[in-house]
Amino acid sequence: MVDLNKLYQELSNNLGQSGWWPADSKEEIILGAILVQNTNWNNADLALTELKRRTGLDPQNILNLTQEELMRIIKSSGFYKNKSRAILATFEWLDKEGWDYEAISDRYGSKLRSELLKIPGVGNETADVFQVYIFDRPVLIADSYTRRLFAKLGYTKTKTYEELWKQVKLPSNFTYLDAQEFHGLIDNFGKEYLRYDGLFEKSFLAGMK
Incomplete structure (x- = not known):
């Protein structure tokens, strides 16, 4: 199992602030x-x-x-x-x-x-987007990029949202702000390194398991 605190830190260190979710209310x-x-x-x-x-x-x-x-x-x-x-x-x-x-x-x-x-x-x-961004709860948003990333990191490849959601829970020290930023960072990473085969292997997370 990947250390999610370490994953969060690596994403943050390499990508900076996610700026997600873009909205005024x-x-x-x-x-x-x-x-x-x-x-x-x-x-x-x-x-x-x-x-x-x-x-x-x-x-x-x-x-x-x-x-x-x-x-x-x-x-x-x-x-x-x-x-x-x-x-x-x-x-x-x-x-x-x-x-x-x-x-x-x-x-x-x-x-x-x-x-x-x-x-x-x-x-x-x-x-779950509502839970994290509207109701300020620290839960995992197991969207497509998240499922692709966790499969690359050695988790059992999941076909459905619920399969990964049940498999992975955020660390107890994560606040809802951490959950928001974690989701944004994963999506930004996904847009750069998970859109095509072979990109992940060139990323800063390659080999992290």
């Missing part, structure tokens, strides 16, 4: 996390920019949109029918809960993840 992070599903960030950002232009990303303005209106606004992100449904369902749930993220986290405790997964369109990865 938690509501913007929520929207970005949904819009980036099954697409790249450029496409998601185009949709997010248009949504910001039309609504200011104000929750009530977004909730006042019909699903058809929202679909047209976020079309550039692809899968816009499912994503519009997920956005409205998430915002409706948060509206019902009062938009107090700390209170919501306290209310649901260890059941928060399972509650998030009940929201239509919120899968494992999005739920």
